[in-house]
Each structure stands twice: as C-alpha cells, then as structure tokens.
Amino acid sequence: xxxxxxxxxxxxxxxxxxxxxxxSQSRAIEYPKEVWYCLGSxxxxxxxxxxxxxxxGLRRRRKAVRKDAEGQARSEALSxxxxxxxxxxxWRVVAFRSVVDLGQGYSVNLAEVFMTAGYIVVLFAWTLIxxxxxxxxxxxxxxxxxxxxxxxxxxxxxxxxxxxxxxxIAFITGVSFEKLNYMHRMTARTVCVLLWVHSGGxxxxxxxxxxxxxxxxxxxxxxxxxxxxxxxxxxRPALGSYxxxxxxxxxxxxxxxxxxxxxxxxxxxxxxxxxxxSYFGFSTGLGTFNATADVVAPGFVRLRFRRPNHLxxxxxxxxxxxxPDVSTIPFESHPFTIANADLDQLHHSEAADFTEKTxxxxxxxxxxxxxxxxxxxxxxTKRLNEIAKKDGSLKIFIDGPYGAPPNLGNFDTVVFFAxxxxxxxxxxxxxDLLHRASVDAAAARNIIFVWAVRDLEHIxxxxxxxxxxxxxxxxxxxxxxxxxxxxxxxxxxxxxxxxESISAPVSPISVESPTKxxxxxxxxxQLPRTRVEHGRPDVRAIxxxxxxxAAGSMAVNVCGPAGLTADLRKALRSxxxxxMSVLRGGPSISLFVEAFGYA
Numbered sequence: 317x318x319x320x321x322x323x324x325x326x327x328x329x330x331x332x333x334x335x336x337x338x339x340s341q342s343r344a345i346e347y348p349k350e351v352w353y354c355l356g357s358x359x360x361x362x363x364x365x366x367x368x369x370x371x372x373g374l375r376r377r378r379k380a381v382r383k384d385a386e387g388q389a390r391s392e393a394l395s396x397x398x399x400x401x402x403x404x405x406x407w408r409v410v411a412f413r414s415v416v417d418l419g420q421g422y423s424v425n426l427a428e429v430f431m432t433a434g435y436i437v438v439l440f441a442w443t444l445i446x447x448x449x450x451x452x453x454x455x456x457x458x459x460x461x462x463x464x465x466x467x468x469x470x471x472x473x474x475x476x477x478x479x480x481x482x483x484x485i486a487f488i489t490g491v492s493f494e495k496l497n498y499m500h501r502m503t504a505r506t507v508c509v510l511l512w513v514h515s516g517g518x519x520x521x522x523x524x525x526x527x528x529x530x531x532x533x534x535x536x537x538x539x540x541x542x543x544x545x546x547x548x549x550x551x552r553p554a555l556g557s558y559x560x561x562x563x564x565x566x567x568x569x570x571x572x573x574x575x576x577x578x579x580x581x582x583x584x585x586x587x588x589x590x591x592x593x594s595y596f597g598f599s600t601g602l603g604t605f606n607a608t609a610d611v612v613a614p615g616f617v618r619l620r621f622r623r624p625n626h627l628x629x630x631x632x633x634x635x636x637x638x639x640p641d642v643s644t645i646p647f648e649s650h651p652f653t654i655a656n657a658d659l660d661q662l663h664h665s666e667a668a669d670f671t672e673k674t675x676x677x678x679x680x681x682x683x684x685x686x687x688x689x690x691x692x693x694x695x696x697t698k699r700l701n702e703i704a705k706k707d708g709s710l711k712i713f714i715d716g717p718y719g720a721p722p723n724l725g726n727f728d729t730v731v732f733f734a735x736x737x738x739x740x741x742x743x744x745x746x747x748d749l750l751h752r753a754s755v756d757a758a759a760a761r762n763i764i765f766v767w768a769v770r771d772l773e774h775i776x777x778x779x780x781x782x783x784x785x786x787x788x789x790x791x792x793x794x795x796x797x798x799x800x801x802x803x804x805x806x807x808x809x810x811x812x813x814x815x816e817s818i819s820a821p822v823s824p825i826s827v828e829s830p831t832k833x834x835x836x837x838x839x840x841x842q843l844p845r846t847r848v849e850h851g852r853p854d855v856r857a858i859x860x861x862x863x864x865x866a867a868g869s870m871a872v873n874v875c876g877p878a879g880l881t882a883d884l885r886k887a888l889r890s891x892x893x894x895x896m897s898v899l900r901g902g903p904s905i906s907l908f909v910e911a912f913g914y915a
Contacts, residue, residue: 340447340459347442347463348470354438355474359485366490394899401904402895409894412907413885423878424498432502439510443467461517468510473572475504480580481636481718492720494634494651584715591627592713607712609704612689613773616737617697617704618655619688621712627684628717631657631744632910635716637688642700642710649715650696653910656687656781657744659751686714689777691737722908724749728868729762729903731858733884735876736774739767741910742875743778750785753793761793762865766853768800768880775799775840786844794865797846800853855880856887863892866903875910 411427418424424432447459477485478500483493607621619637629635636649692701703710722745724730730749732742746765753759769775786797840848863870874884884907891897893905 341462343446344459344463344466347445348466351438351442351467352470355435359489362489362491366488369490395901396899398899398901402898405898405904406895408905408907409889413888415882415885423882428498428502431499435503436506439467439471439506443510443513461514464510464517465514468507468514469570471503471507471510472570473576475500475507476573476576478503480576481715482580482583484576486720490720493718588713588715591623591715593624606709608707608709609700610707611701611704613776614771615692615701616774616777617690617692617701618777619686619690619712621686623684623686623714625684627686629654629658630717630719630721631748632721632741633717633719635686635688635714635718638713638715639700639710640713642696642703648696649713651718652688652690653740654686654717655689655740655743655778656685657748657751659748689737689740721745721910722871722873722906724871724873725752725756725759726869727760727871727906729764729862729866729870730760731764731862731870731872732766733853733855733858733872733874733876733880734765734767735880736769737777738875738877738880738910739778740875742767742873743781745873747781747785750788750790750795754788754790759793761867762862763793763795764858764862765795765797766800766858767798768802768853768876770801770803772801772837772840779839782843782846786846795845797843798853798858799840799846799848800851801848802852855883856890859884859887860890860892863897863903863905868903870903870905871908872905873908873910881909881911 411430412425414426415423416426416429443464444460447463477483478496481493483496485491486493486496607619609617609619612618632653634651634653636651638647638649640646690697690700692698721741724745732746734742742765746763749760749763753763782797786795837848840846859872862872872884872888874881887893888905888907893902898904
C-alpha cells in the first residue's frame with residue numbers, strides 16, 4: 317500500500333507532509349497487528365488452561381478409587397504439597413466468586429471486570445501511544461484518529477467470533493458460547509467508542525468542501541450509523557466497514573468477519589436439515605417430528621418430541637427452538653435448556669454393565685426423546701401456554717445442541733443447587749451422573765441435589781426422571797436429595813423418602829379427599845433418598861457439609877435466581893471453602909453457574 321493512498325483521504329489539500337508522518341502511517345499498519353498478537357496470546361493462554369483442566373480431570377479419574385467412609389479422616393496440618401491447588405482455589409475465589417453488582421439483578425464477576433479493563437487499556441494504549449507530531453501541527457490528530465479506525469476495524473472478526481453459536485473460541489477455550497456473549501457485547505461497545513474517536517478526529521481535521529463525494533466516505537458514514545444504532549442486523553456495519561477500509565487496502569481487517577459469519581450460518585443450516593429432515597421431505601422411521609405440549613405445572617409447559625438417533629447432546633446443553641405455529645415472526649427462535657439426559661451417550665460397555673448390574677435397560681423414554689420445560693410469561697411463551705392447555709401438537713425445528721456444560725464424572729463430590737425452573741439445567745446433569753456412578757467406580761462418591769421450589773406442584777417438572785434415577789442401586793455412592801418448598805404451610809411436616817429402592821410406595825398423608833398438595837407430597841415421598849423441608853436452603857451449611865465429606869475434588873453447580881447464585885458465591889468465599897482449607901486437606905472446589913438470561 318502506497319503512502320499516497322493513505323494521505324489522500326486525511327490530507328486533501330495539505331501543502332506539505334511532516335517528516336515523521338510516514339513513520340506514523342507505518343505504525344498505523346503495525347499497531348493493529350500488535351493488538352491482535354496481544355489478544356491472540358490471551359486466547360492461547362485460555363486454550364492452554366482448558367487443556368490443562370482436561371488433563372487434570374483425566375488424572376483425577378485415573379486416581380479415583382471407590383473407598384469406604386472410614387479412612388477418610390482429613391489431616392488439619394498444613395501441606396505445602398497442596399499449595400498449587402490452594403493458589404488455584406484462591407484465584408477462583410477472587411476472579412469468579414467475587415462480583416460487582418450493577419443493579420436490577422445483574423452483576424459481573426471480577427474476571428469479567430479484569431478482562432473488560434484489560435481490553436479497553438490495550439485498545440486505547442495502542443491507539444494513543446506515539447501520536448505526538450514532533451514538528452508541531454494539526455496532523456497529530458490524524459495520527460490517533462486514523463489509527464483508532466484501523467484498530468477498531470481489525471476487532472470486527474473478534475466481535476463476530478464471540479457472538480457465534482458455533483463458536484471457534486468456545487471450542488478451543490472450553491468457555492461456552494452463551495458465557496462468551498458478555499465478551500461479545502463488551503468488545504462491540506468498546507469498538508463503537510473507538511470508531512467515534514476515529515470519526516471525531518477526522519471531523520476535527522476537516523472533511524473538505526465535498527466530504528461525501530468519495531464512496532469510501534459514504535461507506536464509512538453508513539458503517540458508523542449502523543454500528544451506533546444497531547440497525548436490524550449486524551451485517552450492515554460490516555459491509556460499510558469493508559468498503560470504507562478497502563479504499564486504504566485494509567479490507568483484510570474486515571473480510572474474515574464474513575468468513576466466520578458464513579461458517580456459523582452454514583453449520584446451523586446443516587444442523588437444521590440433519591436433525592429435522594422429516595420436514596424437508598427426507599424419509600425417516602420416526603414418523604412425524606411434531607411435539608406434544610402439556611401444562612406440567614401451573615405456568616410451566618412441557619414439550620416432548622422425537623429426533624433421529626444421530627442427535628446427541630451433553631447434559632446441561634441448550635437448543636434453539638423454532639415453532640411456526642407459535643411465532644409471529646418467521647424463523648423466530650428461542651433458546652431453551654434440554655431438560656432430560658441423553659443416556660444413549662453412555663458408552664455401550666457402560667450401558668451393558670448397567671443392564672447386568674440392575675436388570676434394567678436404559679429407559680426408552682430418554683433415548684432420542686427431547687424434553688423441554690418452558691416457563692410461561694408473556695408473548696411467545698404465553699401463546700405456547702395456550703396451546704399446551706389444550707394438550708396440543710405443534711411443529712418444532714431444533715437448532716443445536718449448544719453450550720459447554722461441566723464434565724462431572726471426574727469429581728469426588730458433586731453438589732447441585734436449583735431454584736424453580738433452574739432444575740432443567742441441574743436435572744440432566746444429576747440423572748447422567750447417577751447412571752455413570754452406577755457403572756463407573758471413578759465417578760462421584762457423594763452427590764447432593766438441592767432444589768428450592770415455590771409450590772409442591774413443581775415436583776412434576778422432572779418427577780419421573782428423579783424417580784427412575786433414584787431407584788437405581790448405587791453401591792458405595794451417597795445420594796442426598798433435598799426439596800425445599802418455600803410456600804409450604806407449616807402444618808405439613810417435613811418428610812423423608814425411603815433410603816432404598818421402593819417396592820410399595822406409601823402415602824404420608826391419609827385423608828378421605830386428598831388435596832392436590834397432598835397428592836404432590838405423596839409423589840415426593842415415593843422418591844428414594846429424598847427429603848422435603850420448609851423454607852429456603854441454608855446454602856453455606858450445605859457447602860460446609862459437602863466439603864467435610866469430600867475426599868478429593870468437589871464440583872458445585874447452580875442454576876436459579878440471582879439471589880441463590882449470590883448466596884452460593886458468598887458461601888464459597890468462606891474459610892471452610894477457601895485456600896487455607898485446601899492446604900489442610902480440604903477439597904479443591906470448582907463452581908459452575910448457569911444464568912437464567914443475559915442483560
């Protein structure tokens with residue numbers, strides 16, 4: 317690229333060019349590359365951390381051996397051999413369990429704060445450094461103004477990559493695409509500010525008598541306006557930016573965005589056809605793909621439908637559903653968590669062992685049945701609820717699965733916390749873990765499942781899954797299920813289900829005309845290893861209890877309202893779960909948080 321092509325748009329009519337201007341233009345080309353070197357190095361470090369985490373999990377799995385409760389006593393003496401684990405745990409406490417409250421139930425953890433601050437510092441440091449004109453003239457503005465535009469443009473592929481469902485960054489770092497959504501929004505907003513710096517500096521220099529006679533200026537204006545007001549679709553800013561930068565020979569900053577966008581759309585189309593092929597005229601042995609919708613509890617709709625055997629999903633993953641009979645906008649899709657586990661994902665040998673040990677086959681109701689539980693609110697979900705009240709049938713297209721849920725098979729102790737409909741995330745993880753623990757001695761030894769619900773009727777959201785899973789024989793595994801009913805009347809006693817598999821369920825309440833509440837309570841008592849308690853769970857006490865049982869690593873999983881997540885993070889910052897506890901032989905604790913939505 318020639319110097320003249322760079323000077324033409326910003327120095328039209330200038331009589332002379334300062335001697336250091338050519339150097340500034342060289343920096344305008346090199347500094348955006350250096351920014352990418354910096355960001356690429358950070359992504360590489362995250363990838364290395366992901367690989368180390370995977371290898372550590374495999375190492376824990378190889379060392380895991382089923383042990384009796386005796387001999388598990390923990391030494392209170394400090395052990396420097398556990399210092400690396402203590403440091404990792406201290407980092408988790410600071411980065412992921414300490415949050416900044418932004419109001420209206422939205423907060424960010426300090427890791428997100430650090431990354432936001434670091435990203436802003438990197439972009440503006442490389443934008444403003446070495447921008448002083450040594451010979452003194454108004455051209456020093458053009459130094460940082462032009463560079464701001466270049467650095468902002470080269471960020472567009474990153475912005476697009478962070479917002480993709482089929483996310484390359486998520487794949488290499490192990491951070492699921494929905495959690496990268498925060499970074500997608502943050503980088504886009506930072507780039508928008510940088511573009512305004514570029515525009516403001518250009519206006520300050522002077523645009524000339526006919527500023528928009530040139531096509532690249534028109535394209536730049538379109539890109540700036542589109543980026544600022546987020547008109548309709550995000551492709552318009554990219555198009556305008558492409559034609560604007562093409563004039564300067566810098567279009568290679570932009571075109572990777574189109575490649576990434578096209579890749580994501582192509583994969584989504586392939587998924588759509590592959591998992592919904594009956595609707596596209598391809599023969600299938602499953603018959604219709606239509607879903608049944610029913611009201612499983614007041615305000616909750618359950619969707620159940622079949623999909624081909626080649627569809628697999630990890631427990632805790634989500635999918636985007638398109639329902640033409642419900643939507644008012646064509647191809648409108650909404651994300652929902654898959655509420656059941658794909659037990660066919662168990663290795664064939666594990667499934668055979670399961671059948672041999674229990675005399676049961678993997679329940680057919682799970683197979684390739686997909687189950688979604690949707691909380692009815694307004695708009696789309698309200699219309700879906702009206703269909704469900706009539707026990708209707710509707711056409712559903714599925715795009716997914718998406719997400720990177722935790723792999724819990726390598727932890728000694730696993731604790732689940734769910735609030736209300738948050739059970740749709742924890743239930744498949746719990747069910748999958750119980751089935752694996754029944755055939756795999758390296759799986760979890762202690763499992764605690766805590767579910768806080770407002771009404772007893774909410775037990776119907778996942779009741780059959782819990783009943784089938786808890787009836788299994790789990791030698792050497794301690795399972796404790798606690799259902800906290802926050803609105804339960806005080807005259808209904810706390811109850812506990814049987815400890816063993818059930819042969820003849822017994823109702824805890826005998827009345828001539830049982831109420832719906834009594835029927836639901838009777839269901840709960842049929843659940844083995846389960847107890848019902850009044851009020852909200854004591855999160856800290858449960859965490860301390862679980863930590864005292866753990867002989868190795870411990871995983872805590874939560875999905876629910878912001879208050880529950882905040883209480884859990886606070887509990888994990890306590891001394892009983894902190895780095896000093898790790899040094900004294902306590903478990904190294906990993907926290908996995910699934911949020912209800914995004915701000």
